Amino acid sequence: ELRQVQRALAATGLPLILLKGTAYAAAGLPAASGRLFSDIDILVPKERLADVESALMLHGWAGTHHDEYDQRYYREWMHELPPLQHMRRSSVIDVHHAILPETAAVRPDPARLRAAARPIPGMGGVFTLAPCDMVLHSATHLFSEGEYHHGLRDLFDLHRLLCHFGAQAGFWVALPARAQELQLARPLFYALRYCTRLLGTPVPAAVLEQSRAGSPGAALLALMDALFGRALLPPHPSCADAFDGATRAALYIRGNWLRMPPLMLSRHLFHKAFLSPKAEPAN
Numbered sequence: 056e057l058r059q060v061q062r063a064l065a066a067t068g069l070p071l072i073l074l075k076g077t078a079y080a081a082a083g084l085p086a087a088s089g090r091l092f093s094d095i096d097i098l099v100p101k102e103r104l105a106d107v108e109s110a111l112m113l114h115g116w117a118g119t120h121h122d123e124y125d126q127r128y129y130r131e132w133m134h135e136l137p138p139l140q141h142m143r144r145s146s147v148i149d150v151h152h153a154i155l156p157e158t159a160a161v162r163p164d165p166a167r168l169r170a171a172a173r174p175i176p177g178m179g180g181v182f183t184l185a186p187c188d189m190v191l192h193s194a195t196h197l198f199s200e201g202e203y204h205h206g207l208r209d210l211f212d213l214h215r216l217l218c219h220f221g222a223q224a225g226f227w228v229a230l231p232a233r234a235q236e237l238q239l240a241r242p243l244f245y246a247l248r249y250c251t252r253l254l255g256t257p258v259p260a261a262v263l264e265q266s267r268a269g270s271p272g273a274a275l276l277a278l279m280d281a282l283f284g285r286a287l288l289p290p291h292p293s294c295a296d297a298f299d300g301a302t303r304a305a306l307y308i309r310g311n312w313l314r315m316p317p318l319m320l321s322r323h324l325f326h327k328a329f330l331s332p333k334a335e336p337a338n
Contacts, residue, residue, distance in 0.1 A: 056146050057081060060095060061180060063114035067106045071181045072098040072172050074151060074192065078183040079212070082175050086215040090208075094138065094147035098169060098184075101152035108136060108150065115141050116148060132158045132315065154192050155199065158315040163237040168192075186220040187233040194246035195239055201310020203286040203303065210287050213246050214254045221257065231265040240269030249283055282306055 061071050074096035079087035099107050116139035120126060129137045134153035140146070153165040172182040184192060193216060197209040220226045234243040244266045250256035251263065270276060285302045288294040311320050 056095065056144070057178075057181065059114070059144075059146075060097070060111075060148065063116075064107060064110050067103060067110055069099055069103060069107070070172065072169060073175075073181065073183055074098055074154075075196065076212075078189065079216075081178060081181060082183050084216070085219050086212045088215075090212075094149050096149045096151060098151045098154075098165065098172075100169070101165070104136060104150065104152055108139070111139055111148060111150070115143060117142055119147070132156055132319075154195055156314045158319060159199075159313060161238045161241075163191075163195075163239060167237065186216075186223065186226060187230050188237075190216050190220065190230065190246070191234055191237060191239045191243060194242040198242045198245045198283075199310060199313050201307040201314075203306060204290060206287045207289055210246075210249060210253065214250050214256045217247075217250060217256050217258065227259050227262050231262060231268075234266075234269065240266070241271070242269075244269035245279070245283070249287055253287060282309075 057071070057073075057077070064071060073081055076087065076090050076092055077095045077097075078084075079090065080092070118126075118137050119140050120129065120137035126137060129135065134151055134156045136150040139148045139150065141148075153162065154168065155162055168184055168188050171185040171188055173185055175181045175183060183189060190213065193209065193213050197206065197213065200206075231240075231243065234240045247256075247258050247263055247266045251258055271279065282302050282305055285296070285299060286306055314320075
């Protein structure tokens with residue numbers, strides 16, 4: 056399927072930069088083991104979105120979100136196009152131009168991510184993010200989210216990425232510096248904190264100390280420990296308690312709060328709650 060995507064985008068002259076689970080699988084990383092896939096995530100320059108979308112549509116992919124508000128939400132405010140699904144093979148592509156929304160307070164420069172991308176051996180023209188960037192993207196995705204149905208899986212992805220890349224010379228020195236460069240010190244702090252606490256990930260003490268530069272204040276950290284301590288447990292009734300529903304509601308609001316300023320957030324939540332068409336169950 057990646058070859059089909061590459062063929063579709065050949066006319067654009069752009070490299071195929073893979074993100075998340077697709078990248079793990081294509082690069083043969085341990086984080087791909089046992090993983091299931093629902094879509095293919097790619098990263099392209101924002102100024103080439105129209106070219107990429109047109110090329111994919113010419114090769115059989117079509118939009119899945121037809122609601123006018125959803126289209127505007129993705130195209131004006133988000134960091135990706137509405138998902139595209141192939142009309143025959145049903146594969147879904149998420150075309151990203153950044154790793155955080157346009158409306159987020161922190162917006163790492165995607166040009167720096169693309170410039171540091173690494174080719175996948177044996178797959179000409181196909182790339183992944185650099186090791187540090189792959190970890191930082193995974194951390195950003197997990198700790199900026201509003202829904203944690205796959206929270207433990209995503210944390211385990213981070214664990215396996217850190218174990219794998221941590222054996223490479225220079226990785227632990229470069230990781231905190233790259234986080235500061237991309238304004239992602241807070242997600243890295245959370246990633247290392249909860250990986251070591253919940254999964255026993257081997258992280259050098261000096262790196263843990265450096266990561267504290269991204270820590271929130273003591274009161275907020277205590278709150279986040281309480282929230283993430285529940286949200287990152289397995290999604291099973293045996294792991295739930297009386298505060299589980301409130302925890303997930305609080306993290307949902309937090310995730311949206313990180314994505315957009317207050318007035319836009321209130322309008323968005325009102326629209327999704329009362330105005331957006333409800334999905335009909337399949338017959």
